[in-house]
Amino acid sequence: MRITDHAAARAVLSDPSYVPPPAPSGAPFGTLAWLRSQVSRFASGPVHAERRALVEECLSALDPSALRAAAAIRAALGVELAEIPARVLGEALGIEDTDALVRAVDAAATGYLSGDGGPEADAAVATLLVLVGPAGDLPRVVARITVLLQAHGATAGLLRNAVARLPPGPALEAAAPASAPGGSAPDVSAAAGSATAGRLLLETLRRDPPLLVTRRVDAHQGAPVEIDLVAANEGHDEHLTFGHGLRPCPGAEHAMAIATGVLETIMEPR
Template sequence: MTDTWPDIAPAAGTPACGPPSFAPERGWWVTRHADVRTALTDPAFRVPVVDSGPPGTLAWLRASVSRFSSPPRHAERRSMVVTALAALDPDELRQEAARLTVAVLDRAGDRVDVMRELARSVPLRVLAGRLGIADPVAAGTAVAVVAAAYHPGVDVAVLRRADRAVATLLAVVPPAAPEVRANLIGLLVQACDATAGLIGAAAHHLLPLPGGDPSGAGRTAELLTEVLRLDPPVRATRRVTVSAVRLGGRDLPAGSQVLLRFDAANRDPTVFAEPAALRPGRPGAALLTFGAGERGCPGDRHALALATGVLDVLRERCRRIEAPLCHEPHPTLSVAKTLEVSVR
């Protein structure tokens, strides 16, 4: 096995690092590592408010989860997620994800679409089962529908399907207070596209083509951390300034729409030596893909464990089939539509 990896070029649309920049049609873009970290931790930058709706609808769900909560409600709702995750052993998640991946490959024939058969289903099935969801398979299907409508801007038909999917999920989530149930569903939704995007990106970058050299050396978990840096499934996150603030030498007025670009900040050459190189074992403290501060992702270890379980098996048994990689249309996420591999 080789112990070196090729550089990973930035995805199309990834901006270069520089001072915060403004354009009327898009608002402010923040790309430098130090500036993104500051905006993630400075109370002058808030998560945009979302409107609520009738109980049991998508609008109600979004307004009830910690991710979109205002500061007075965020800590209480986040603790619901932290409590649920504390009962889950990441190593057990990894082992179960690996077991289900083996089962899929054993019945797949000589080819399998990683995105359809593994990345979008295995992590959700494992996580839903461990959270006590009554029907993990049905829950996974419903979560994918909700995830497709989770961010504002989708059409009415998609919203209606998502409302029905929220009702399906409420029927299988263990009994609890409404906000607790909403945050369990939110945890599954958060894991859906982000974990699928990580598995797809990792399979694309780490699996060799048929006839090529075996997958390079390195522990899968360390390789995934580098994929998260170089080709993050969550490319950006939004904030709004609640007061005038100076960031990176620029003055941002109150009410400014701000997009924090993880994809650019994770390649900041002032923080990462050889920023395009995939170097397993880099210190992980600088990685921004999971956020930072009080709103940093509480399930980072669990997401990595689930992805590691899938990728451990893929690296052992699969080769990537050369084909153009197309991604789902989304303003802040990067999730491959399909990714075929050959199975041995």
């Protein structure tokens, strides 16, 4: 079943009988399949609650205003937009080798949602387990990795889509890393510069979210359900891109802070 209606989507996301498709268990330790079986995203019931609490604990130690400022600095320095969320969060978490972190997060993120991994993704997960720490506290290490992977996939995707919505105008070098292979940067006009980054992000979240579909399974009958986020968001001020009901995104404030810091910088008139 595919849901495109806003009210029906809200109802499913608020109904405990609809759960995310579970990740298979029993994979070897340190592989991508093992990681997916350990995170909160694919868990349900008390296990999900315990794992989500650790993600929220991790996020509670991160100041959104500081993340916003750090993201703005990175954007001003011309750091590739796709790398900024993981770099900013890695620094805030005290991870020293952010170059290695970004490479590992990028490789692991490719199959994080789908489960389609491979040797490179497995090696990246093993690297993340070493980089992220603290040693001896595996559930919290997994929670930190969860935050980094979600930011790389969702926040970086939000930035990419928001930049693509900017209207033509004077080119900005800060946006060049997110451009097409030809290397030309997305352009920003004076009108865009006067618009707020927040409005652009909200419009992107409604109309061009980084994740187009969210999936659930009827826990009683096993029937799959797909929620078309773009269709469900259409015509509503309250978008469902950050989730709704029982499992809203715990890092929405942090994601918006990082994305806002970047966009405010690249939209600033030069």
